[in-house]
Amino acid sequence: MRLIRHCGEFGDAHRGCVVALGNFDGVHLGHQSVILAARALARDQGVASGVMTFEPHPRRLFRPDLPPFRLTPLRVKARLIEALGIDLLFQQIFDPGFARVSAHDFVVGFLVGAMGVGHVVVGYDYVFGQGRGGDCAFLSRVGDELGFGVTVVPPTELDGTPCSSTRVRAALAAAQPGEAARLLGHYWEIEGRVEHGSARGRDLGFPTANLRLGDYQRPATGVYAVRAGIDRGATTVWHDGVANFGRRPTFDLTDEILEVHLFGLTEDLYGRHLRVALIDHLRPERKFSGVEELRAQIVRDAETARVRLGGLPFPAAPGPMVPVAASTSGLNP
Secondary structure (H helix, E strand, O other), X not given: OEEEOOHHHOOHHXXXXXXXXXXOOOOOHHHHHXXXXXXXXXXXXXXXXXXXXXXXXXXXXXXXXXXXXXXXXXXXXXXXXXXXXXXXXXXXXXXXXXXXXXXXXXXXXXXXXXXXXXXXXXXXXXXXXXXXXXXXXHHHHHHHHHXXXXXXXXXXEEOOEEOOHHHHHHHHHOOOHHHHHHHHOOOOEEEEEOEOOOXXXXXXXXXXXXXXXXXXXXXXXXXXXXXXXXXXXXXXXXXXXXXXXXXXXXXOOOOOEEEEEEXXXXXXXXXXXEEEEXXXXXXXXXXXXXXXXXXHHHHHHHHHHHHHHOOOOOOOOOOOOOOOOOOOOOOEO
């Protein structure tokens, strides 16, 4: 998959492509339906398939006061989209200037003028342009006028309710990573560079790799069974482990950090890129009377995590776990 960071990079070879539009934070099952519909149409037409997404997330521009909420930073999103078989990923910078572009000018200037799209695929609730002035009906009408096709994909529902990034965030905040995975179709991951910590885990006999969450959505605090992937060149090697996310109240600390202990791994991971998939929430974070009580609980947590992870195949989270099949049934051309 080719990553395109400027619309001027769309050459003649890409004109006529089928493009899915959306932010796609999380790349959940509903997002996958949109993206796979675009891929299917592109293959039928013998053209390139593409996804156009927006960075940073528009919410960061319009509501910078809100707590961190990202499910998938661009690197993670790109990996998940590539796993769905897409040819092109276009990253449109969402800055104050772009936010002032009207829905009409976005279609004329970007989709038609710069990209030369042949077909656009969107979700049923897609809105765009200054003041959210464009919707699916507007896009279809302008597409008829300017000569490109539009497909609107209906919602993908679980338990009678559409899959959404909001539902995923709610599941993570409620200590339900399994429910989040069911909505996503893949385990939710936190990834980043391993930082130096206080070495308390090593002193307890459980050395940890420490990650700060930055713009990531905060999951519920507590202890998790995890699968952690270490980048080793072109491959990612996965290890079972146990992790704590929180403020470490036993030591009266207040900064949030993810501490990951990988079973049987003694390698120094400082500075390495680590992917951590949250598989199961084992217990809430709590304050212990002292180091010995904490150490005894960590032993129990590690054993519980081994049991919970024992039946999972490897790797647990290289990309979409259960991608939905592309289908044209019920689509509105």
